[in-house]
Amino acid sequence: MRGKTHCAVGIITGIQLSLIFSQPIIPTTIVSSAVFSTLPDLDKSNSIISGIILKKNFSKFLYKLILFFLDIAIFLVSIKISSSFFISAFITFFTIIFLEKKITHYNMRKALITGTLFLLSIILFLAKVNLSFIIPFIIFSIFPWLRHRNFSHSFFMVIIVYLIMKPISILIDYEFLAFLSSFMYLLHIICDMFTRQGVAIFYPFSKNMISLGYIKVGGKFSNIIENLIIFILFIVTIHLMLKFL
Incomplete structure (x- = not known):
């Protein structure tokens, strides 16, 4: 999935989660959703x-x-x-x-x-x-040297994201942030699992690339699917806003 699609899906999903869990939709919600939905690709x-x-x-x-x-x-x-x-x-x-x-x-x-x-x-x-x-800046400074879609795209890294964001969420009095950040990170990994390359989701225990689909990132079919996903998520978000607001 392209970076801009990850970002759009992340922001829309972040808004949906905030509505579902009755959390305020604030700039921190939008920024953290955008950052952590694209952060795994810092290894590229x-x-x-x-x-x-x-x-x-x-x-x-x-x-x-x-x-x-x-x-x-x-x-x-x-x-x-x-x-x-x-x-x-x-x-x-x-x-x-x-x-x-x-x-x-x-x-x-x-x-x-x-x-x-x-x-x-x-x-x-x-x-x-x-x-x-x-601590987050120090940890993520290592990412550019990692092999693409390995450690950065693993369940293990999702846990690390939650652990490093939990103290921050407490300090800024926005405890939803830890869950939101780790969920956005996981969402990126799940989306990439449906591409032809797949991800090493069980790294470092297994280096096998897990793929659930055959979509080629950047291809015409892939771009159509990505735009369709964004459109559907946008419609769902409007529905949720009308329902909860």
Whole structure:
């Protein structure tokens, strides 16, 4: 399922759950539903949640900038070793080709996303924010380095989400948040189970990818199904609002 569909389904379902459990529909409801319904895909550097943390165009700019300064640094070092301009240029050229194969934009982007989340946790720590708000940033900073749809898409991670959000929900006096966040996370996993790739839902106990369908993400049929699901959920939400409000 596409990231924007996960987000839309998450927000609509979050509103439905709030109506069913007689909970207030507040900005925290909408934001947490949107974040946790897309959060499992943080293990993919080009996902919608990764794009919110770090824009792809910005990371590409940084990538080119780093390679540019590496070019200069390598040339200056080589010119120190060899006074010949042509030899230095030759060394620089082939060294950069080697580095570009090793330092790809994909890997650098993962490092930048991890660094951004970890930096936020340090800022919160220095600001003496309660540790409960810092732990999630530290845990999710590891996600970009995980294999896609493994640990991040497991039942085990759903439990972890509930455990790390429970203290936060108590601190902000919105205890529904822990249930809402973990449910949205689980909803993402369930939706992905109906794709052709499936998910390793029992990871780390089993690495087998479990699939309940044959939908190809991004395909025309998949897009139609996703739009249909959003439409049905929207109609159900209107019905619930008329019933409970």
